[in-house]
């Protein structure tokens with residue numbers, strides 16, 4: 305049985321916590337897309353961790369953690385992360401890396417930085433982890449697949465070919481130092497040394513696991529709004545953030561994905577540029593940012609302050625629909641306990657008309673939020689275990705949003721820890 309944990313919004317919904325929690329009952333956790341450009345923050349008995357590449361199941365002895373073929377694999381980052389986890393007392397996780405995953409090279413990161421510099425004020429707010437140049441190269445068929453590390457003849461020819469092409473841009477567009485093919489080859493050989501013990505035929509491993517009745521969790525990065533097809537293009541990421549892509553990025557049949565836990569945060573936050581209809585500013589935003597998440601809404605990778613906003617039913621309904629949500633996990637609800645009143649965005653006004661359907665980007669840019677203001681509950685809800693024990697206004701907030709988004713909220717997260725969860729039978 306395969307379950308996916310994915311985001312309905314702009315990312316940072318708390319997928320890491322939900323994955324870590326569900327991993328207790330899972331055998332295998334697979335990262336199927338994205339790279340080290342975003343992070344999950346996880347709080348458990350070992351401490352607090354920011355994971356960027358490792359799946360959020362690495363803290364359990366019984367799970368196998370997999371880097372799927374759809375991931376942008378940053379080999380040195382992966383191994384630094386393994387080391388940092390082990391240093392904090394976590395037993396060495398069982399890790400498999402797909403032989404079909406491709407690797408982020410140091411020039412991908414350079415290209416990211418050079419392009420941001422070239423674009424100046426018009427930049428996309430990239431984290432400069434090399435993700436966009438990496439995926440461009442993958443689809444231009446000039447990327448380096450892990451399996452190719454074991455074919456030295458091919459590599460020797462390919463580094464020359466790749467350097468030749470990249471150097472035209474480096475010389476004429478960016479005016480930056482050129483790539484030396486020998487150095488590129490050495491970089492690949494270093495990656496080979498690091499990754500060799502973990503390389504596996506992941507799709508075959510998962511096929512066997514499914515036959516044995518194992519439980520597999522697919523862990524998504526970012527959320528629906530950042531999907532290159534269905535998100536706020538071009539302010540999106542470079543790989544699909546949707547559960548459907550989990551089948552491709554892990555190498556399993558699509559019909560095996562039985563449960564799609566779509567994580568929605570009880571308010572909104574976003575990083576990077578792009579339209580954000582329910583965005584708030586000033587003191588109101590500062591206060592929510594400071595109180596948000598676990599220790600504030602600042603990027604797990606970059607430390608950048610996140611943009612803040614009220615819950616957006618239009619975006620979340622669409623986000624759940626594109627994920628194919630079977631369950632909604634509603635997270636970080638405890639943070640809203642300080643508010644007297646809580647605005648919720650229930651519609652977009654575009655050219656004088658109100659809609660509840662999420663539009664394409666050029667219309668989204670014009671959308672103004674239509675708010676419904678709900679009463680707050682003015683209580684700390686951490687520690688509550690039963691739905692009925694939540695304050696009435698808190699339940700009303702959940703039920704109002706559930707009605708608007710039209711997907712069942714079956715889990716409510718009221719704190720960052722593994723056990724801060726309220727299940728709701730639907």
Ligand code: GDP
Pocket residue numbers: 311315316317318319320321342343344345346347526596597598599604635636637638639717718719720721724
């Ligand atoms: P992800 O990328 O979707 O995994 O999200 P992040 O890890 O970047 O952001 C979620 C943040 O909220 C982390 O700091 C979590 O520890 C924290 N968090 C998750 N669920 C809850 C919750 O229910 N309440 C509170 N207060 N914090 C939470």
